[in-house]
Amino acid sequence: MSRVRPGRWLLALPMALLALATIYPLVFTANVAMKTRREYVLDRFSLADALRWENVATAWNTVDMARYLANSVGTVTASVVLLLLFGSMAGFALSQLRFRGSSVLFLGCLAAVFVPFQVIMVPLNRIMADAGLVDTYPGLVLAYVAQFLPFTIYLMTSYYRTIPTEIVDAARIDGNSVYGVYRRIMLPLGTPALLSVGILDALFCWNDVLIALLLMPSAEHRTLMVGVTSLRGQYSADIPTFASGVLIAAIPVLVVYLLLQRQIADGVAAGSTKG
Template identity: 70%
Template sequence: MPAPRAGRWLVAGAMAALALATVYPLVFTTNVALKTRHAYVLDRFALTGSPRPDNLATAWDSAGMARYFVTSLTVVTCAVALLLLIGSAAGFALGRLSFRGSRVLFLGCLAALFVPFQVIMVPLARTMADLRLVDTHAGLVLAYVAQFLPFTVFLMASYYAHVPAEIVDAARVDGNTLFGVHRRIMLPLGAPALVSAGVLNALFCWNDVLIALLIMPSAEHRTLMVGVTSLRGQYADDIPTFAAGVLIAAVPMLLLYLLFQRHIAEGVTAGSTKG
């Protein structure tokens, strides 16, 4: 077999194995979620003969997943909106404008990406407690914005830095203020990066457990992922119901990713090349 063809088969085999390793947990979870408890005990790996969607209804109603879902949807939507609003404006300023201290601010945002959350966890909790934001939606939204804003600013600044300077100069000559340039020129041009930042931040916030546990400790204010972790103890002897809860938590972000996967790739790679 020629070397180029062998290399292609090797790459295809590795990618197929990676795809299988990614898809199998979702298929296994779906299969378990549709089983009865008795069928799961008999053979956890066998395909279910008669699917039971009752487990999904039990997890949604009896286990309180509906309330957790609404909490997560509210918090994630508000956090992503603020992240895009602030991150886009800051990215435009740091990536396209030149002013005193801009380089230091950009390096500060870059350095913040390497700070683990565990380092700021205690100061953040004390600050939130002093501001009486613990166990509130606003507190969790602000915590997510503080945690993921450096990534958003870095992504948007990298994208805006490769927008031709002539476009900005022409808009200023036409009488636009900096806010006008950002609103009328940069936001439409930055749509691919905004979509990427929005979807990635939604994934980060939706899948978070540690920050949500720290800021929203009470049971009635749990987010969906925290609620799913609590199901493991509540339904320790009913794995199909627990799997149904995991499936409910995974499907929204899976659909979001599948819907915007092309835009994510375009937004992430667009800022890496000029032109």
């Protein structure tokens, strides 16, 4: 019978606590969503007596969650596609192509990652208003791309730098143009990083409230997270209904993670060990 090494326990214990801290809020929210107002007021930490899906139905129908869900899916999908396209192109150029000023451009992208959105929200709103992009889906997509593109470029550049330059040189000798090298060589090799970065960008865009609230003032153009926020205002005394709205917003992200968890893990491992 093999002994369990003490080092494994030292690693497993904090990991288990981290997993518990991550899972418990979702379980607590789902439990509250199944309660009545009376049950929640009497004991918010007890288990629900029954599965009451009427709270979910109320949250879904009251603030037009179906429209908000469609708005979020559309804007997040378009934003992630553009982020991956521009980010992979810029990452390839900054990591593999030799031109003057590439290091300065990379440092500029890195510096932009640390600029809080609150610093640029006023000029951004002014620019969007002058361009007629306020309360439009293209305006929101452009704002997401502008906000999260530096992060995407930084990660893609860091990943592409682990790919030997001899591969690019050999492809150029074989007659490929710069675009051909990007499409035939760099995109396939960058698939693990693209998947991981795409998941992160999707989470950033999906969970955003401030940008969507600033640029989409009309009710019919709200995203799902903004809709959940408005639900909190309407049902400030009805916490189970609000918890149902939070649960609705969390389910799509949870489903995507459960379906792609192996690919996400493989992408993170490839990005951390390659080279």
